[in-house]
Amino acid sequence: MExxxxxxxxxxxxxxxxxxxxxxxxxGGYRLGQACATKQADGNIFVMYSFDLDHVLHNxxxxxxxxxxxxxxxxxxxxxxxxxNEMHDLFGITFENLALDYGGRFFKVSEPTPWNPQN
Amino acid sequence: xxxxxxxxxxxxHPVLPxxxxxxxxxxxxxxxxxxPSIGYIHRGLxxxxxxxxxxEMVYVIERICGICSFGHGWGASASIEGAMGIEVPxxxxxxxxxxxxxxxxxxxxxxLGLLADGFGFESLFMHCWRIRxxxxxxxxxxxxxxxxxxxxxxxxxxxDIDAATLKEISDTLNALKPEIKKLTDVFLEDASVKNRTVGxxxxxxxxxxxxxxxxxxxxxxxxxxDIRLTGNGAYHELGFEPMxxxxxxxxxxxxxxxxxxxxxxxxxxxxxxxxxEGPIDVPVKGNVDGEFVLRLEQPRGEAYxxxxxxxxxxxxxxxxxxxxxxxxxxxxxxxxxxxxxDVPILVLTIDPCISCTER
Amino acid sequence: MSYVTKSPWVIHYDGSSCNGCDIExxxxxxxxxxxxxxxxxxxxxxxHADIFLVTGSVNEQNKAxxxxxxxxxxxxxxxxxxxxxxxxxxxxxxxxNIMGGVDTVIPVDVYVPGCxxxxxxxxxxxxxxxxxxxxxxxxxxxxxAAPAAAEPKAEENTETEGKEEA
Numbered sequence: 001m002e003x004x005x006x007x008x009x010x011x012x013x014x015x016x017x018x019x020x021x022x023x024x025x026x027x028g029g030y031r032l033g034q035a036c037a038t039k040q041a042d043g044n045i046f047v048m049y050s051f052d053l054d055h056v057l058h059n060x061x062x063x064x065x066x067x068x069x070x071x072x073x074x075x076x077x078x079x080x081x082x083x084x085n086e087m088h089d090l091f092g093i094t095f096e097n098l099a100l101d102y103g104g105r106f107f108k109v110s111e112p113t114p115w116n117p118q119n
Numbered sequence: 120x121x122x123x124x125x126x127x128x129x130x131x132h133p134v135l136p137x138x139x140x141x142x143x144x145x146x147x148x149x150x151x152x153x154x155p156s157i158g159y160i161h162r163g164l165x166x167x168x169x170x171x172x173x174x175e176m177v178y179v180i181e182r183i184c185g186i187c188s189f190g191h192g193w194g195a196s197a198s199i200e201g202a203m204g205i206e207v208p209x210x211x212x213x214x215x216x217x218x219x220x221x222x223x224x225x226x227x228x229x230x231l232g233l234l235a236d237g238f239g240f241e242s243l244f245m246h247c248w249r250i251r252x253x254x255x256x257x258x259x260x261x262x263x264x265x266x267x268x269x270x271x272x273x274x275x276x277x278x279d280i281d282a283a284t285l286k287e288i289s290d291t292l293n294a295l296k297p298e299i300k301k302l303t304d305v306f307l308e309d310a311s312v313k314n315r316t317v318g319x320x321x322x323x324x325x326x327x328x329x330x331x332x333x334x335x336x337x338x339x340x341x342x343x344x345d346i347r348l349t350g351n352g353a354y355h356e357l358g359f360e361p362m363x364x365x366x367x368x369x370x371x372x373x374x375x376x377x378x379x380x381x382x383x384x385x386x387x388x389x390x391x392x393x394x395x396e397g398p399i400d401v402p403v404k405g406n407v408d409g410e411f412v413l414r415l416e417q418p419r420g421e422a423y424x425x426x427x428x429x430x431x432x433x434x435x436x437x438x439x440x441x442x443x444x445x446x447x448x449x450x451x452x453x454x455x456x457x458x459x460x461d462v463p464i465l466v467l468t469i470d471p472c473i474s475c476t477e478r
Numbered sequence: 479m480s481y482v483t484k485s486p487w488v489i490h491y492d493g494s495s496c497n498g499c500d501i502e503x504x505x506x507x508x509x510x511x512x513x514x515x516x517x518x519x520x521x522x523x524x525x526h527a528d529i530f531l532v533t534g535s536v537n538e539q540n541k542a543x544x545x546x547x548x549x550x551x552x553x554x555x556x557x558x559x560x561x562x563x564x565x566x567x568x569x570x571x572x573x574x575n576i577m578g579g580v581d582t583v584i585p586v587d588v589y590v591p592g593c594x595x596x597x598x599x600x601x602x603x604x605x606x607x608x609x610x611x612x613x614x615x616x617x618x619x620x621x622x623a624a625p626a627a628a629e630p631k632a633e634e635n636t637e638t639e640g641k642e643e644a
Contacts, residue, residue, distance in 0.1 A: 001358055005349035008201075008411060031331050033414075034423045034440035041429050050412060050423060055349050057412055079331045079448040083440075090163075107158040107477070114166055114574045130543055138492055138540065159540045160494040163575040170572050182569055185498025185594055229501065232508075248508035255505075266498040266594045474497045 009058045018062050019071050025051050026076045035083035037091045039115045074099035092116035130159050139473050153454045161477040168434045173407050174273050176437055184475045185266040189222045190417045192271035194424035199273050201411030202426045211275035213394040216353040220383040225254040226418035227376045230470050237467045238315040257288050275400025289391040292384045303377040316369035320453040320465040332449040334420020334442050336469050339372035341365040346416035357389050369468045406432050419470045441475035485517030489527035495534025498594030499561035511597045524550035529607050532580045535563045541583045548584045554614035556607040558588045561595045
């Protein structure tokens with residue numbers, strides 16, 4: 001059995017390229033594994049979408065613009081609503097056209113959006 | 120069309136050891152819509168990366184969940200090792216694999232018990248948990264803990280298992296086989312049990328793929344998916360084929376887990392035969408500067424561990440995506456159209472782990 | 479009116495525990511430790527329960543739930559905080575969404591430390607809780623025997639006897 005877990009592909013895309021790229025992934029039969037945001041040391045946030053095809057991982061990274069707005073991928077991958085709501089509640093990122101929007105009530109936290117750079 | 124009623128399910132509910140809340144929209148007795156809401160156990164432990172050094176973070180991540188705790192410890196260590204480019208000794212990989220498969224056995228037995236409790240078969244529940252205690256004894260003997268082990272660390276494992284104990288592990292498990300068989304036959308053969316599971320909560324293969332189901336939920340719907348196939352740990356040498364069932368109902372999901380129980384025993388037996396001699400850890404120096412995404416097949420399915428460092432002793436990000444998180448959309452799909460009385464069983468068949476989901 | 483002396487019914491709620499203590503609570507009921515043989519039953523209904531077992535610490539979302547379960551339980555009642563998280567927040571103490579131990583929301587009578595607390599320790603904690611239950615009952619009896627006497631002083635929980643090394 002080959003060690004497929006060692007294959008690490010990271011692809012940087014711009015916010016405008018994200019949706020077209022995600023549509024391609026969907027056509028290519030990729031499965032959405034997860035999405036998460038990371039706040040870097042310089043305060044900027046990037047979002048990473050991980051896709052899987054035949055047990056090989058492919059990650060898309062997109063830097064979040066200063067207005068903290070991104071297009072939702074729930075149009076292609078409905079199950080992403082969990083991750084996008086989570087990122088909204090923890091990082092303060094707003095996703096446009098979110099298929100199932102909890103309106104900030106997905107996680108009820110005592111400290112709102114703890115990772116938000118604007119806090 | 121009947122009148123619509125909304126029934127809140129949880130967070131404190133007799134079948135749920137953990138709090139999850141579902142708003143069930145009913146028409147008469149049939150569920151037509153489900154709105155899941157979580158957040159009762161959200162601790163925000165991922166933010167502890169700012170306060171705990173990367174070596175300590177392993178123990179925090181391990182405490183995401185007390186059932187798949189070993190896997191979380193392994194995932195956190197291995198993702199940090201990946202980011203640092205550390206190669207772990209073979210023996211450590213084997214030991215991790217053995218403990219991980221033991222976790223799977225204890226987790227599946229635990230789940231079978233909860234399922235039995237869910238459909239009201241109390242004594243079956245008790246027997247599942249009785250057998251599970253033997254597995255916990257093995258854990259206690261080799262790691263010192265029953266549910267939280269803290270035996271994985273960055274660079275390897277903290278404890279070795281000597282040859283005699285390794286043999287005892289495989290002997291004990293193989294001796295348990297007939298007992299497990301007797302027990303699981305009840306789940307697979309008993310008419311009254313099958314009444315509750317066969318044809319209930321069908322998730323088609325298309326839906327499972329579309330909604331991104333993972334683990335036994337996906338395999339129960341005929342999806343060829345098992346992260347052990349990526350060859351992490353010792354799996355690339357042990358080799359194995361995932362357990363696939365086609366029906367997609369509760370019965371199929373139960374059967375997948377039962378077959379995996381026996382498969383795990385086989386894997387451990389084989390690992391005990393093949394385990395090489397050698398060191399169990401390598402020294403770890405320096406700070407994490409890089410990133411790595413590691414996936415593990417937890418008892419509940421695929422889990423993601425993403426470690427990213429920026430050259431300091433604190434990580435920039437330690438992200439864990441757990442299997443239940445990914446299975447919630449499938450659960451919502453399954454629940455639509457089922458009877459109210461089947462809701463507890465259906466919630467149980469995705470083997471929900473809420474502590475994992477919310478972290 | 480008679481009260482429970484040796485076989486309390488317990489109710490369990492998972493605050494924000496990692497599950498470790500939860501499954502150990504369940505393990506107490508199953509054949510290896512088997513407290514059910516003493517008539518101790520895990521009930522899902524707060525109104526049936528004498529002892530409230532809380533695992534994990536309290537957060538913003540569940541503090542109302544914990545409080546509600548506590549309020550619904552009939553007097554006399556005992557709260558046992560199981561595991562270090564329920565005691566004071568444990569490893570998660572510094573997390574942004576953790577308020578601290580269970581005693582930040584409801585009065586706790588017995589503390590069982592451990593990560594995760596072992597079944598033996600949990601059983602010890604419940605046995606200790608029985609003693610507290612008896613004291614509370616005696617206090618209630620005194621109160622009803624002499625209704626005109628002293629104000630609701632007996633209501634006060636007998637409070638912790640420090641952290642019991644269970």
